Amino acid sequence: MTLDVKGVKGEELRKALKPALEILRSGGLAVYPTDTVYGLGCNPLYEAALRSLLEVKGRVGKPLPLLASSLADARRIAHFSPLALRLAEAFWPGPLTMVLPLGVELPAQVTMGLSKVGVRVPDSDVARLLAEGLGGIIVGTSANRSGEPPFKSFSDVYRWAARRVDVVIDGGDCRYGLPSTVVEVESDRVKLLRRGALEPSRIVEVCGYIE
Secondary structure, eight states, X not given: OXXXXXXXXXXXXXXXXXXXXXXHHTTOXXXXXXXXXXXXXXXXXXXXXXXXXXXXXXXXXOOOOEXXXXXHHHHHHBOOOHHHHHHHHHXXXXXXXXXXXXXSOOOHHHHTTOSEEEEEOOSOHHHHHHHHHTTSEEEOEESSOTTSOOOOSHHHHHHHHTTTXXXXXXXXXXXXXXXXXXXXXXXXXXEEEEOOSSOHHHHHHHHSOOO
């Protein structure tokens, strides 16, 4: 299935995404636009869907990042130090993923046995509404095979995704066209794990430093 939601806003967008949410709630896979790159997602509490997603992604041994519909939903699954909260308030919704101490038990396919989880609130109505419809969170890994470049346009991602997932959502070109910046936040430490759409210098403006 393909859904075209380019230019659709508000309640009309919510209605337009209902077929995709029905698929996701039943264990299906979706490719959807975010503010950074196109994402590959499923219900993060549905283990069969997670196994299918990992097979499509070709991902082995690496945790899966999650997208949350709001900071409140992110705080349901991860522990936020005062510093992590400052970063969230400064850059969410936006292209910053924070790896934080795990706050709830999640399937092993998400965390790969670690006591941490990567989470962000994207600046994308589509992504946030999908997360909201799944109880606040959705798997938000990039829509590509592991080790290959991510996709920033629908035409490119569709050729890859059409026969691999159950629904592909057309949101046009992604705003940034780069993956999110990833940092690990532990108490008063911020460590840069991956450069991306958010410049590290902007993080330094908030916390004073970055490792």
